[in-house]
Amino acid sequence: MAVLPPGYSIRRIEPRDYEEVVETLKVLTVVGDVTRAKFEETVEFWNNSTVKAGNAEIRAYNPHVIVNAEGRVVATGTVLIERKIIRNCGLVGHVEDIAVAKDQQGKQLGLLLIQYLTRLAHEAGCYKVILDCDEKNVGFYEKCGYRRCGVEMDHRL
Amino acid sequence: MAVLPPGYSIRRIEPRDYEEVVETLKVLTVVGDVTRAKFEETVEFWNNSTVKAGNAEIRAYNPHVIVNAEGRVVATGTVLIERKIIRNCGLVGHVEDIAVAKDQQGKQLGLLLIQYLTRLAHEAGCYKVILDCDEKNVGFYEKCGYRRCGVEMDHRL
Ligand SMILES: CC(=O)N[C@@H]1[C@@H](O)[C@H](O)[C@@H](COP(=O)(O)O)O[C@@H]1O
Ligand SMILES: CC(=O)N[C@@H]1[C@@H](O)[C@H](O)[C@@H](COP(=O)(O)O)O[C@@H]1O
Numbered sequence: 549m550a551v552l553p554p555g556y557s558i559r560r561i562e563p564r565d566y567e568e569v570v571e572t573l574k575v576l577t578v579v580g581d582v583t584r585a586k587f588e589e590t591v592e593f594w595n596n597s598t599v600k601a602g603n604a605e606i607r608a609y610n611p612h613v614i615v616n617a618e619g620r621v622v623a624t625g626t627v628l629i630e631r632k633i634i635r636n637c638g639l640v641g642h643v644e645d646i647a648v649a650k651d652q653q654g655k656q657l658g659l660l661l662i663q664y665l666t667r668l669a670h671e672a673g674c675y676k677v678i679l680d681c682d683e684k685n686v687g688f689y690e691k692c693g694y695r696r697c698g699v700e701m702d703h704r705l
Numbered sequence: 706m707a708v709l710p711p712g713y714s715i716r717r718i719e720p721r722d723y724e725e726v727v728e729t730l731k732v733l734t735v736v737g738d739v740t741r742a743k744f745e746e747t748v749e750f751w752n753n754s755t756v757k758a759g760n761a762e763i764r765a766y767n768p769h770v771i772v773n774a775e776g777r778v779v780a781t782g783t784v785l786i787e788r789k790i791i792r793n794c795g796l797v798g799h800v801e802d803i804a805v806a807k808d809q810q811g812k813q814l815g816l817l818l819i820q821y822l823t824r825l826a827h828e829a830g831c832y833k834v835i836l837d838c839d840e841k842n843v844g845f846y847e848k849c850g851y852r853r854c855g856v857e858m859d860h861r862l
Binding site for chain 1: 794
């Protein structure tokens with residue numbers, strides 16, 4: 549079973565993670581010109597968005613980081629919880645924006661983060677957790693317990 | 706260009722749509738035992754969930770119905786707007802829970818609903834709109850202007 553390296557831990561994103569989260573996300577895609585103020589405002593929005601899960605109020609956005617022994621952010625990812633009518637007014641978790649710093653590959657941080665977010669979503673009551681990925685990452689997500697179930701399609705202007 | 710049949714219209718879901726929306730969703734998947742109270746509570750939650758798009762506050766959940774000339778719900782679908790850090794603190798639209806009543810096929814209602822939700826999301830500022838579907842529906846979504854871009858994977862307990 550995979551475990552975090554000594555001194556590493558997982559926690560929610562905080563406003564002070566600005567520089568390191570932005571840097572880490574660049575491994576995944578285009579981040580663009582995100583100022584500290586915009587980052588902090590987004591984290592505040594995420595923290596204030598809730599969703600009712602049974603009788604509990606939980607957070608709709610669950611952005612996390614893995615930090616190393618020195619407290620540096622080395623991976624990030626989130627799970628957004630959506631409320632539906634289908635499946636008995638079911639909840640669905642959407643795992644999004646998974647990125648691991650280039651110099652941290654091989655430590656199973658991606659796997660540990662996915663397992664953490666998946667468990668968080670199921671414990672909140674989600675009947676399923678889904679994610680979209682490139683064909684080349686299917687093998688990795690299968691190791692995380694996911695299986696191929698459909699096609700992702702997009703519309704861009 | 707596709708247009709709605711005479712007398713048909715598109716509008717947001719309202720609490721009074723309970724029976725007809727639940728019935729319509731059964732075309733898509735298992736709906737389960739959704740009471741009127743649970744439906745109304747979900748619609749209220751959807752109506753109160755907002756997301757900041759530029760300087761405007763818009764709704765995070767955008768559940769819609771197409772109603773026919775007699776006011777009966779004949780199709781339903783939604784687009785959830787997610788706020789991210791990537792892509793310059795970008796917004797992404799997730800098209801979800803598209804269902805057209807069985808006796809209404811062939812009127813292009815699905816196409817019109819998808820186009821409506823896609824436009825709503827782009828006008829709100831989404832840099833992309835995505836959806837997940839079965840392999841067998843890829844051709845339909847291509848007609849709606851979507852293209853295959855990835856693999857959907859799921860985790861169920
Ligand atoms: C599991 C995972 O992390 N999937 C990510 C998705 O969350 C992210 O938003 C997207 C960004 O790509 P984009 O910049 O082209 O929208 O890439 C991948 O699909
Ligand atoms: C574009 C579209 O409508 N996709 C739907 C998705 O929104 C819905 O939530 C799911 C329900 O399936 P489930 O009951 O197995 O979760 O089916 C399809 O993937």
